Amino acid sequence: MSTKITPLSGFPELLPEQRVVEQDVVDLLRSTFELHGFAGIETRAVEPLEQLLTKGETSKEVYVLRRLQEQESGKDAGLGLHFDLTVPFARYVVENAGKLDFPFRRFQIQKVWRGERPQDGRYREFTQADIDVVGRDVLPVHHDVEVARVMLDALRRIEFLPGFRLQVNNRKVLEGYFRGLGLDDATTTLAMTAVDRLDKQPVEAVAAMLVEAGLDTELAHRCLAIAEICTPDSSFVERVRALGVEHPLLDEGLVELAAVVDGCASLVGPTVDVVADLKIARGLDYYTGTVFETRMRGHEALGSICSGGRYDALATDGRTTYPGVGISLGVSRVLVPLLNRGDLVADRKVPSAVLVAVTDEESRGRSDLVAASLRARGVPCEVAATAAKFGKQIRYAERRGIPYVWFEHDDEGTTTHQVKDIRSGEQHDADPDTWTPPAADLRPQVLIKEQPQ
Amino acid sequence: MSTKITPLSGFPELLPEQRVVEQDVVDLLRSTFELHGFAGIETRAVEPLEQLLTKGETSKEVYVLRRLQEQESGKDAGLGLHFDLTVPFARYVVENAGKLDFPFRRFQIQKVWRGERPQDGRYREFTQADIDVVGRDVLPVHHDVEVARVMLDALRRIEFLPGFRLQVNNRKVLEGYFRGLGLDDATTTLAMTAVDRLDKQPVEAVAAMLVEAGLDTELAHRCLAIAEICTPDSSFVERVRALGVEHPLLDEGLVELAAVVDGCASLVGPTVDVVADLKIARGLDYYTGTVFETRMRGHEALGSICSGGRYDALATDGRTTYPGVGISLGVSRVLVPLLNRGDLVADRKVPSAVLVAVTDEESRGRSDLVAASLRARGVPCEVAATAAKFGKQIRYAERRGIPYVWFEHDDEGTTTHQVKDIRSGEQHDADPDTWTPPAADLRPQVLIKEQPQ
Incomplete structure (x- = not known):
């Protein structure tokens, strides 16, 4: 390139x-x-050039196509966009x-x-x-x-x-x-x-x-x-x-x-x-x-x-x-x-409503399973790219405008799931098989920004 | 043309x-x-031609663009598709x-x-x-x-x-x-x-x-x-x-x-x-x-x-x-x-789930109102193009694969609405403000046709 x-x-x-x-x-x-x-x-x-040219007024604006291998011969494909x-x-x-x-x-x-x-x-x-x-x-x-x-x-x-x-x-x-x-x-x-x-x-x-x-x-x-x-x-x-x-x-x-x-x-x-x-x-x-x-x-x-x-x-x-x-x-x-x-x-750069955090690379498969559960109910999500510190994963979501981050906690063999709304900071237990965000958070929303005249 | x-x-x-x-x-x-x-x-x-040509193998397949008004000069726009x-x-x-x-x-x-x-x-x-x-x-x-x-x-x-x-x-x-x-x-x-x-x-x-x-x-x-x-x-x-x-x-x-x-x-x-x-x-x-x-x-x-x-x-x-x-x-x-x-x-040629029949051109506005009610609930529909005999309007729907035809009956000042499933022939009273077809009829469905080998 x-x-x-x-x-x-x-x-x-x-x-x-x-x-x-x-x-x-x-x-x-x-x-x-x-x-x-x-x-x-x-x-x-494309249309045949003669069809496009019957409209005289716009003929000067037409892009004509030529196959590269026919370039030397100077022959057009007879087609225009x-x-x-x-x-x-x-x-x-x-x-x-x-x-x-x-x-x-x-x-x-x-x-x-x-x-x-x-x-x-x-x-x-x-x-x-x-x-x-x-x-x-x-x-x-x-x-x-x-x-x-x-x-x-x-x-x-x-x-x-x-x-x-x-x-x-x-x-x-x-x-x-x-x-x-x-x-x-x-x-x-x-x-x-x-x-x-x-x-x-x-x-x-x-x-x-x-x-x-x-x-x-x-x-x-x-x-x-x-x-x-x-x-x-x-x-x-x-x-x-x-x-x-x-x-x-x-x-x-x-x-x-x-x-x-x-x-x-x-x-x-x-x-x-x-x-x-x-x-x-x-x-x-x-x-x-x-x-x-x-x-x-x-x-x-x-x-x-x-x-x-x-x-x-x-x-x-x-x-x-x-x-x-x-x-x-x-x-x-x-x-x-x-x-x-x-x-x-738009209020976010990605379709994801949820970033599923990754605790360590060994448990990436478990994060993939959480993501699959969410997707099965139509919740767009992505799994964190690296098992960085949680603070870094939250900033990853923030930069993209992803509203929720999903965490898995392993407490002496007992696994709990929590979801955090990173706009409010609110965090609570959630079940990957039932939790869904409010409908307004499912897709990116268009924001109108009034510009100073 | x-x-x-x-x-x-x-x-x-x-x-x-x-x-x-x-x-x-x-x-x-x-x-x-x-x-x-x-x-x-x-x-x-389009991409600049030199970018496309760095990929030698496909270069011979590129369509090169030329503006029609530059055709005489033989100058390319330097762009390819x-x-x-x-x-x-x-x-x-x-x-x-x-x-x-x-x-x-x-x-x-x-x-x-x-x-x-x-x-x-x-x-x-x-x-x-x-x-x-x-x-x-x-x-x-x-x-x-x-x-x-x-x-x-x-x-x-x-x-x-x-x-x-x-x-x-x-x-x-x-x-x-x-x-x-x-x-x-x-x-x-x-x-x-x-x-x-x-x-x-x-x-x-x-x-x-x-x-x-x-x-x-x-x-x-x-x-x-x-x-x-x-x-x-x-x-x-x-x-x-x-x-x-x-x-x-x-x-x-x-x-x-x-x-x-x-x-x-x-x-x-x-x-x-x-x-x-x-x-x-x-x-x-x-x-x-x-x-x-x-x-x-x-x-x-x-x-x-x-x-x-x-x-x-x-x-x-x-x-x-x-x-x-x-x-x-x-x-x-x-x-x-x-x-x-x-x-x-597809099982139909148009998005319409319903054809709203037109009794006569004077009442087209009433058919438009029925259509607007259906659309307000997400039911795609169209109003018949002409106030032909009802049999002809049903055939119009059949040819396009539209499953339902909507009729308005005026019985001595009392208006009743009826909807007919033209596949089964079943017809019954319906309220334009509440009736919806089964979900499977809302959009065209893709049919698989097994071909003889």
């Missing part, structure tokens, strides 16, 4: 006490998705369509890779958690409501995160509105892009862009007026209507968007809320209806950490089309900044 | 009902490793040594990639589950016993697999024996390689290789004689002694090997057994003591599906050395052949 170790920028790695937090999040996500009937799948890390989980999932659906039942609900929690320049909240390798529902030929809009509800349910269960706001819009609302204003195909697309930029640029600059493209100033501002609407309920419908624009696609979009916002209302609580936010457009071009973004409270600068939407035409084999709707949580984008700042950490 | 989908050889993907089996195995492995106090970590998928979890772990230990507590026990369950030619049980992308214990400067041999015991404990908990034989040896036994026979450095290495080949080549061919290297025929055969010894207990010691060779390293190796075999005895049961098998040498060159291989019963042709050993010098920063011992289970190597043959499959 080389003696020089240089960390790789953009490839975050976690210490064991940080990984506990990430694993907890992944477990909570998975159990929530399963409660809602979503099946877990994984797809391979996937940069999201939606494109692989669409391919998986088409490839396995004959073996899947539709509507097909799936969750997928995996690493993805992008060759982009690393910055805060942007990584070259990161974990995403996706849920999607895909139908064959048709997919009713109640599934748009469903994926939003499932992700909200998951997010509100992760109690140690600072809270989230789900922002929902519908492309049909924007497109119908632009059409109703008399825009043609090209200017409609442009107006959609313009709305998407309002998050980063002042409204005057965005309006100027539209004027430059040939719209008169008043029309440009009318285009952007809809993007100011943001309501926590379906009152956005009235406000859109007040803008005085009519179009069948706008009507359709308003009904769908109201269904999503109303459908999520019962999940709103202290840590999650939902708004119809009409400036949300999503840059990627495959969305055809509902679009989602999500901000984490107090961390709005991270941008959207959970996004998605309805895609009616992404997955197709040419004859059959599989419309879908999904939402993707950036697990690393949410967690890594909080972990790196020390805001979240 | 492209209309042409071609599966990629060597990159196995699972259907949802197969993924349940893999997820079950991963869950059982993880919970066992945690019971034994092993901390879970993940390392990034890891081909195992030991090399990245050794790097992780050295990089984070100041923040870790030693001995450091970790498990790691991740994908690895090798550019080799795909064949049965050999893939280009596959999942490994590794456990290792690493010390600073020293690591007592009882940790060799520990990793063997932990992996055995994990394997015996996976009851739906056909059973395993753990084969243990110790490099010191072989090397001490060869030294005791008077072999020098070069011929000792050669003899080690020769023993490693006995699995694939007849003993005469292997002996001829040694004779060709300058050993006389009798010595060549004496070298290979030790490899015939295979015992289910420490009686191998006597049999090695009977070969009449003396060397301090041999003595040391015999003590260590006996400790591992004796230490594992209490775990032997109907599905796992342990042997001291003196022909096990392991091809990779970093092992320095204990070595492990494992065969799955009835699938010996797959080769070793769980291997490892003691490495005293793999992880070092030049000043401090971190000796370790570990063992790695090839999760995909074990499962993918069984899944592809249909030997193992």
